[in-house]
Amino acid sequence: QLVESGGGMVQPGGSLRLSCAGSGFTFSSHWMNWVRQAPGKGLEWVANINEDGSEKNYVDSLKGRVAISRDNAGNSLSLQMNYLGADDTAIYYCTRESSWGALDLWGRGTMVTVSS
């Protein structure tokens, strides 16, 4: 399973670090992704990272403001987000990527609210 943490309320311009704990599978064998969903809106792919952390990809709109990382020894995934704005208010999901390029395991998400 995947369990996200670290969400909460943050002021505009602030920073937040989200974490995801993986269990029940070989964490180090999978690409991992972050996906977000603003209230009442659709899914937005945010970033992914390969098995050993040497390759990272980001959605163009967030490049420079977010950083994905992983700790395979601790079976954890992180997302550092900086200069947060109201548009970043969303549920952030941690997801596992299968070898078929599909997101086959999802956490329940952690809510991030950017508000003064």
Add this chain to the structure above:
Amino acid sequence: DIVMTQTPLSSSVTLGQPASISCRSSQSLVHSDGNTYLSWLQQRPGQPPRLLIYMVSNRFSGVPDRFSGSGAGTDFTLKISRVEAEDVGVYYCMQGTQSGSFGQGTKLEIK
């Protein structure tokens, strides 16, 4: 980024009747390895999404066989042969060929 466009954005279907959702990508989803990384996900109200179909037409474990996927290149379709009450929710196509991106979602309701 590859843009994914779904139609329709909402659909109201009678129980037992078929449903179809289309997804078009802004460029071919054929990867350099020859595979096409197009998947479909379902999100029921209040739930995280779950994988239904991967690599265009492969049903994920536990997915009923009334769900099927087809297509190639830039045009893809998800079909539900006979809609059941539990199928209510929002359906997304997603490409994993070049990083990742989702369609806008199609809301399925029962008429």
